[in-house]
Amino acid sequence: MSQVLEILTLQTIDDEAASLRAALADIDRRLQGDEELIAARHELLEVESRLNAVRSRQRRLEDEVESLSDKLAREETRLYDGSVKVLKELQGLQAEVENLQKTRSSLEDELIGVLDEAEAIDREYAAKAAVVRKLEERWEQHSQDLRREARRLTDAVVRVDARREAQKTKISPRPLQLYEDLRVRKGGMAVARVVGATCSGCRVAIPDAVRRKAMSPTDLAQCPNCERILSIG
Ligand SMILES: [Zn+2]
Structure with missing residues (x-):
């Protein structure tokens, strides 16, 4: 699996963990x-x-x-x-x-x-x-x-x-660090899908060169506007 897909999986897990923790906090309050x-x-x-x-x-x-x-x-x-x-x-x-x-x-x-x-x-x-x-x-x-x-x-x-x-453990240290930083800075959404030719995180068009980079199994491409890691498909 490409690095970006591994990171995307991590983001899904983190989303799940965040919603479980929110539900638990709500129950503790009740x-x-x-x-x-x-x-x-x-x-x-x-x-x-x-x-x-x-x-x-x-x-x-x-x-x-x-x-x-x-x-x-x-x-x-x-x-x-x-x-x-x-x-x-x-x-x-x-x-x-x-x-x-x-x-x-x-x-x-x-x-x-x-x-x-x-x-x-x-x-x-x-x-x-x-x-x-x-x-x-x-x-x-x-x-x-x-x-x-x-x-x-x-x-x-x-x-x-x-x-x-x-x-x-499936993600290299630097991409992992990038993901963790972006997750904090971007309200939990560190990875954005490219939909059409647009970043789903900020709705700004992604240049072709960046899109090609985003398709690489090893490289990570970031949205030039919002800096999110881009995932294609
Ligand atoms: Zn963006």
């Missing part, structure tokens, strides 16, 4: 996580913190109601057990009992509101937790597929790299 799942977990945490806040308000109110009830029970006992005999004291105690009853009643109303709120947030939490579970299952399945594909691509990269090493 394996970083599921955006929808991350957002759903975030929302769940937000609901959880609202739920914790309302639950602690509930406990505080329950404690307050309980301690008021205890106090009220004690005062009511004193009011009715005959231990307070002075009318003025009795009236004062009566007023305090009414006052405590009023305060307790308004705390109880507040507690009912808080319980309703907690119940609503509880339902919201359950719904969001179900969404998170579903997305986690989906991600588990999906990431398994992605990991399998990543393994397949990694193996393919190893094989294509081995083919590249083998192909390099």
